[in-house]
Amino acid sequence: xxxxxxxxxKIAADILNRIRNKRPRVHCITNAVAxxxxxxxxxxxxxxxxxxxxxxxxxxxxxxxDALLVNLGTFDTERQKAAVKAIxxxxxxxxxxxxxxxxxxxxxxxxxxxxxLVAKRxxxxxxxxxxxxxxxxxxxxxxxxYAKSRRTVVGLTGxxxxxxxGKRLVTIANGDPMMARVTAMGxxxxxxxxxxxxxEPDAWTATAAALTVFGVAGEMAGARSRGPGSFAMEIxxxxxxxxPTAIVEKAKVS
Amino acid sequence: xxxxxxxxxKIAADILNRIRNKRPRVHCITNAVAxxxxxxxxxxxxxxxxxxxxxxxxxxxxxxxDALLVNLGTFDTERQKAAVKAIxxxxxxxxxxxxxxxxxxxxxxxxxxxxxLVAKRxxxxxxxxxxxxxxxxxxxxxxxxYAKSRRTVVGLTGxxxxxxxGKRLVTIANGDPMMARVTAMGxxxxxxxxxxxxxEPDAWTATAAALTVFGVAGEMAGARSRGPGSFAMEIxxxxxxxxPTAIVEKAKVS
Amino acid sequence: xxxxxxxxxKIAADILNRIRNKRPRVHCITNAVAxxxxxxxxxxxxxxxxxxxxxxxxxxxxxxxDALLVNLGTFDTERQKAAVKAIxxxxxxxxxxxxxxxxxxxxxxxxxxxxxLVAKRxxxxxxxxxxxxxxxxxxxxxxxxYAKSRRTVVGLTGxxxxxxxGKRLVTIANGDPMMARVTAMGxxxxxxxxxxxxxEPDAWTATAAALTVFGVAGEMAGARSRGPGSFAMEIxxxxxxxxPTAIVEKAKVS
Numbered sequence: 001x002x003x004x005x006x007x008x009x010k011i012a013a014d015i016l017n018r019i020r021n022k023r024p025r026v027h028c029i030t031n032a033v034a035x036x037x038x039x040x041x042x043x044x045x046x047x048x049x050x051x052x053x054x055x056x057x058x059x060x061x062x063x064x065x066d067a068l069l070v071n072l073g074t075f076d077t078e079r080q081k082a083a084v085k086a087i088x089x090x091x092x093x094x095x096x097x098x099x100x101x102x103x104x105x106x107x108x109x110x111x112x113x114x115x116x117l118v119a120k121r122x123x124x125x126x127x128x129x130x131x132x133x134x135x136x137x138x139x140x141x142x143x144x145x146y147a148k149s150r151r152t153v154v155g156l157t158g159x160x161x162x163x164x165x166g167k168r169l170v171t172i173a174n175g176d177p178m179m180a181r182v183t184a185m186g187x188x189x190x191x192x193x194x195x196x197x198x199x200e201p202d203a204w205t206a207t208a209a210a211l212t213v214f215g216v217a218g219e220m221a222g223a224r225s226r227g228p229g230s231f232a233m234e235i236x237x238x239x240x241x242x243x244p245t246a247i248v249e250k251a252k253v254s
Numbered sequence: 255x256x257x258x259x260x261x262x263x264k265i266a267a268d269i270l271n272r273i274r275n276k277r278p279r280v281h282c283i284t285n286a287v288a289x290x291x292x293x294x295x296x297x298x299x300x301x302x303x304x305x306x307x308x309x310x311x312x313x314x315x316x317x318x319x320d321a322l323l324v325n326l327g328t329f330d331t332e333r334q335k336a337a338v339k340a341i342x343x344x345x346x347x348x349x350x351x352x353x354x355x356x357x358x359x360x361x362x363x364x365x366x367x368x369x370x371l372v373a374k375r376x377x378x379x380x381x382x383x384x385x386x387x388x389x390x391x392x393x394x395x396x397x398x399x400y401a402k403s404r405r406t407v408v409g410l411t412g413x414x415x416x417x418x419x420g421k422r423l424v425t426i427a428n429g430d431p432m433m434a435r436v437t438a439m440g441x442x443x444x445x446x447x448x449x450x451x452x453x454e455p456d457a458w459t460a461t462a463a464a465l466t467v468f469g470v471a472g473e474m475a476g477a478r479s480r481g482p483g484s485f486a487m488e489i490x491x492x493x494x495x496x497x498p499t500a501i502v503e504k505a506k507v508s
Numbered sequence: 509x510x511x512x513x514x515x516x517x518k519i520a521a522d523i524l525n526r527i528r529n530k531r532p533r534v535h536c537i538t539n540a541v542a543x544x545x546x547x548x549x550x551x552x553x554x555x556x557x558x559x560x561x562x563x564x565x566x567x568x569x570x571x572x573x574d575a576l577l578v579n580l581g582t583f584d585t586e587r588q589k590a591a592v593k594a595i596x597x598x599x600x601x602x603x604x605x606x607x608x609x610x611x612x613x614x615x616x617x618x619x620x621x622x623x624x625l626v627a628k629r630x631x632x633x634x635x636x637x638x639x640x641x642x643x644x645x646x647x648x649x650x651x652x653x654y655a656k657s658r659r660t661v662v663g664l665t666g667x668x669x670x671x672x673x674g675k676r677l678v679t680i681a682n683g684d685p686m687m688a689r690v691t692a693m694g695x696x697x698x699x700x701x702x703x704x705x706x707x708e709p710d711a712w713t714a715t716a717a718a719l720t721v722f723g724v725a726g727e728m729a730g731a732r733s734r735g736p737g738s739f740a741m742e743i744x745x746x747x748x749x750x751x752p753t754a755i756v757e758k759a760k761v762s
Contacts, residue, residue: 229744
């Protein structure tokens with residue numbers, strides 16, 4: 001359970017194998033721009049996505065899911081209500097859930113809502129530095145303290161990713177610059193964190209594994225693509241074909 | 255009109271030609287994850303998609319359409335209302351319509367709604383075995399009886415597809431395993447059933463043709479792709495380029 | 509500011525460079541089918557898209573945007589309200605905005621709503637001949653008179669594009685037939701007009717530049733693709749990689 005950073009690449013490879021074998025269900029409340037790409041990323045990795053936000057059925061879908069993603073990228077009333085319902089079911093069933101507070105640095109009402117969700121103790125919060133600052137009022141140096149005080153794992157993504165659970169820190173330097181040129185890449189990455197949480201009980205390990213595997217797939221896509229259009233296609237193929245030994249070879253984890 | 259299974263490959267090739275020449279309009283009430291891909295599949299085949307669900311204009315769009323698709327994959331209140339309105343117009347105008355009761359095996363309220371729509375006599379119901387069971391309470395052996403009692407054509411899709419109208423059965427063994435790894439592939443296939451219904455009055459023939467052509471396009475995409483990302487792109491190209499003689503050669507219809 | 513048609517190719521190349529350097533924010537109220545592709549086109553060109561339509565935050569997003577797109581392709585109540593709010597903010601801040609009245613030739617309520625938006629003086633209206641006729645009751649010959657009377661730039665797109673501001677006309681003959689076979693291609697083109705308006709104060713020049721650059725990218729995609737699936741990917745790569753000198757060489761502007 002308590003992996004060291006040096007052991008993470010091997011564990012990440014194993015987590016990908018577990019997803020391929022167990023085919024966990026990941027329910028995603030995510031924004032309209034990200035839905036199709038996120039579903040395709042999950043399917044390519046081996047997970048089974050579902051995406052409904054309908055009030056009548058959200059509880060049933062979450063109850064049967066192995067992990068939940070709550071992404072705030074489309075901040076409409078229906079999705080807010082769906083998020084609250086879904087989180088209640090996930091908490092009751094001890095289903096792991098990821099909060100992805102997209103663009104809260106650009107919208108105060110969204111940041112306020114995100115804070116109410118953090119109070120419900122997400123298993124993982126995935127965000128970038130600007131979003132972290134909007135959520136916490138502090139800069140990235142406060143990562144450890146924030147993770148500890150909120151009893152959550154924080155995955156702070158950027159050129160280098162940092163994953164902290166209040167005690168343990170791991171930094172991941174995988175990825176490709178083209179990932180910032182395809183819409184919903186971060187949202188799909190957060191959905192993939194959900195898939196890893198579905199098969200790995202230690203949330204810090206699962207988050208680090210997700211960001212490592214997704215970053216390695218991004219590097220492979222970068223090597224094959226000529227621009228962001230082909231990159232979006234290639235990263236889906238790369239995730240599908242990813243050889244676990246390549247994860248161990250290419251992981252830049254410390 | 256009353257084609258034999260052995261004649262279907264040639265008729266399927268002809269139906270694709272008719273779509274390319276007549277460019278029928280297919281109005282799709284479909285889920286958010288499937289909209290873009292379904293529109294691109296229809297355009298590649300030669301049909302003209304429209305996708306609005308707005309209450310004020312749905313009747314006008316359906317009135318001008320040559321076929322209608324009702325897909326339940328996003329079960330929100332707005333789409334349910336749009337579906338009821340759209341079906342009323344289609345029935346009045348004798349416009350053929352396809353019901354695709356996605357994931358009703360995962361959601362009771364959705365299954366209940368699907369049953370009320372089947373009572374309105376869809377031209378075709380397309381579903382997989384789990385959805386068929388949720389709709390009928392029976393297993394796939396009840397296919398003939400269900401199609402007959404509901405006076406509809408049922409397209410039961412899976413590794414092998416079965417199309418029954420209560421009297422005639424055809425089985426289609428085309429397709430590629432990668433089709434299960436791309437989101438909305440079945441939804442887009444159901445939209446393509448709509449395009450075939452728009453140019454072929456015999457619904458059993460149109461459904462069999464649609465599943466054959468889509469399956470052959472899938473096989474061609476499978477031969478060119480390296481994973482689900484490239485597969486999603488290649489099947490659109492394959493549909494666009496599909497040589498009618500290849501349909502006759504590759505069809506596995508009996 | 510008052511460019512001649514012969515100078516436009518060079519200016520178009522410069523405008524693309526400005527987008528790449530300044531990375532303007534373009535807020536898009538656009539239809540569900542077009543959101544992902546439009547976001548990817550903007551990112552490939554160098555702009556930063558945002559897409560929210562939530563009532564609580566639309567004003568804040570538009571206030572921080574450098575241009576606004578209002579596309580009527582999904583005519584739901586929420587998007588109509590968002591459009592009215594967004595336009596009020598854009599007008600107050602003198603932020604340029606594009607109106608794309610998609611499919612108003614197919615829906616009377618949509619055409620009526622489009623007329624109320626034209627009365628708010630969009631910087632640019634982009635539409636095809638059928639939509640122009642639904643908006644104005646006249647045929648394309650009335651282009652100059654309509655642009656002048658409404659004090660707007662009209663980008664009339666088709667096999668050949670015409671851009672008129674009431675005084676100046678430019679015709680652009682770039683593009684590829686495959687652009688009509690990919691859903692949301694025109695919507696994404698209108699979003700790209702927004703990106704050009706964000707960096708070029710003369711709206712006639714910005715619109716002509718956008719249609720030229722997008723058409724040249726389409727020609728390059730056409731040369732590399734085998735069908736509409738690969739075309740959709742290739743035009744994103746082409747925009748990303750587009751060499752400004754190629755714009756000057758390939759522009760068909762008069």
